[in-house]
Amino acid sequence: MDPRQRKDVLRNITYGLYVTTTAQGEAVAAAGVSWLSQCSFEPPLVMMALRKDGALCALLRRSGRGVVHILGEGQAAVAKSFFGPTKHEAGTINGQPYKLEEGQPVLGAFPWYFHFEVREWVDRGDHSIAVAAVTGAHATGEATNPLALRDTSWSYGG
């Protein structure tokens, strides 16, 4: 298989953009995620693939719980701050204010978020798949459309 052709094809899979957070004791991690999809209606489950070498994946394996924030259109700049290392300072993560809800960090910037609990890890490649139950879902009330990855200057896939 030609790697370039593979990339050209796989980049046509459609993605959104999300920020996933988790906390365990004093430790907090957050990262931008695109490889995420629902995978069951009943019970409500999602599957998301996280870089194995990332701090989010490592901490989520310990905490087993976290929050997925769904970005709205126009929020690419906010997302960008979550592509690098997590900076946790006095009530902010990577400069974004948050509050703890059931012990997990909820960022104030995003139009929708949901809490999840990991049910199973699947390790087959350079990302770990977390299969997780959705345990609470919230809209923050601002009417908008979700941000698609292709509406940004970034791609992730191939």
Place this chain on the structure above:
Amino acid sequence: MDPRQRKDVLRNITYGLYVTTTAQGEAVAAAGVSWLSQCSFEPPLVMMALRKDGALCALLRRSGRGVVHILGEGQAAVAKSFFGPTKHEAGTINGQPYKLEEGQPVLGAFPWYFHFEVREWVDRGDHSIAVAAVTGAHATGEATNPLALRDTSWSYGG
């Protein structure tokens, strides 16, 4: 968790639209799929969630291999024929011409497709997750953009 609120939130996850096919001996199955994402660069893997009660899921468990077709914009009408039962007749699946490639059905209608081999099944909800290696990827040459589920009148999620 309020089911309506959950639906309102989870429907903001961004999806594409795909048609997945598989063949085993004389049997052929095909279905529209939206819950699909890449989940590893090296090796190249995808994860897709398939209705447990569907014919595609049942046959794919036996064949272990298949083809994902990525829809281009304007192809919603073609996709619709794959939402119902598989009708396999003389060189067509649900009215769409196909050829066999490595024993698997490749539909002629779509701008990109890739072959896959299932590496692992994960069963946690009302869909089965197939974690699969991408074994070949092809563009059919027509320049277009991929179809996003939200560009159609359908939704799948919540």
